[in-house]
Amino acid sequence: MDFNNKNVLITGASRGIGKATAIAFAEKGAKIGINYRTNTENAKRTLEELPGKDHTLFQQDISEDGGPEKLVNDFISHYGKLDVLVNNAGISIFHKIDEVDFEHWTSAWENTFKTNLFAVSNLCYWGAMAMVKTGGGRIVNVSSRGAFRGEPTKPAYGASKAALNSMSQSLAKALAPHKIYIGVVAPGFTETEMAVVTLTPAERENLLRESPFQRMAQPKEVAHAIVFLASEGAEYASGTIIDVNGASYLRS
Template identity: 30%
Template sequence: MSIESLFDLTGKVAIVTGGGNGIGRRCCETLAAAGADIVIGDLKAEDAETVARGIRESGGRALSVPCNVLEDHDLVRLVDKAVETFGTVNILVNNAGGGGGGKENPFEIDVEYFEKIFKLNVFSVWRLCQLVVPHMAKSGYGSIVNITSMGSINKSPGMSAYASSKAALNHMAANLAYDFGPMNVRINNVGPGATRTHALSTVLTPDIEARMLAHTPLKRLGETADIAGAVLYFAAPVSQWVSGQVLFVNGGGVQTLD
């Protein structure tokens, strides 16, 4: 097998949730550059279409689908549109997620908030896996990549809902690897460290960045391309005997806001 073929996704169909911006957008562009047809699900329909249009203008094939991962009918429609347009689903990148990292004071949030974070970061992922795996099994190729977080293993204040949901995502993937393996479907997680996105820019100051880099052997913060490269590894044939794993992309260290 040639080096090129190890990363070749020609003829593969990839769904990326939260693909309109940040890490999700770079994942869409990277997978498309490797040859995949891309289905972009995002709450911000205009942003998703902008990404899809850019891929099409570069010679690829892409479709945008408005999608709120908290709504089951949106998840069903996302998968149905992918199959209707491109014939199957081979790759799923569960990137959509969220939480109030560093702001989840246990005496100020409530059970409803906690439940919403788990629905967003865990339940929607499980449901999309359930929807796509039969198509992957039928096609003969399947790779699911979930975006988790360093928060899943770090210990910090104000992170109880977000961090525990991402920890659940890690363990869920490790267990689903056993369920999906006999169908020739792999499932892995990518855990970003502090990555330069709009979300990080809203809290990042020179002082916070300096403190983050003090505990980062590779003395820079992450870029979206760093995370997309790890996603490509798990999506592509090069990782065909890898499943149930978590790859932390963090410059070798730990970056926290406290």
């Protein structure tokens, strides 16, 4: 899988899955646009770790009005062409229905969908418009096993990812005539820097028991699936949702 002379834009790329994905593409010769919202220090650290050259930081809150259009335009202004768009950025807010007040409940739904679905749909729009002009491209959206199994403590998160899956498959049909291919990767719980800090020992133990591998996914394993869907030769997998959850949740 060779990505020499390919330009890749990755949202939420300063850490975790996004960072691992940036490294994976850069190792294969791609030029990487690292999108991040606020953590400039982490973004700069990721930039320094990327092999190759001509990688660039793009600070932009994709949930802001006009944010997706500006991000894609800034990327095109710098690189001239967008070959691969990876929509990785997302948020997750605790809002168990019998433990929060109505204000918290509605706020969680609004903010989660604003980032996890509406921003991604807008990025798909502007990314696709750019790709149509240059003869095609790849879009890979990062979903979650929560789209299938349910998220009782974060129902908006599960619902947003389920909607993301449906949208991605609709776009796979709509954009195929333009040689734009859409893929989805649905990870289980992944051992990112944030997970290490936020999980209690009991929570970690419960997560380890969910998979027969008795471990969580590593970010680079999720990145491997993302790179595959963006690769030449994977075109006929457009519309596919790849589960990367260590057999912790199996769907028919």
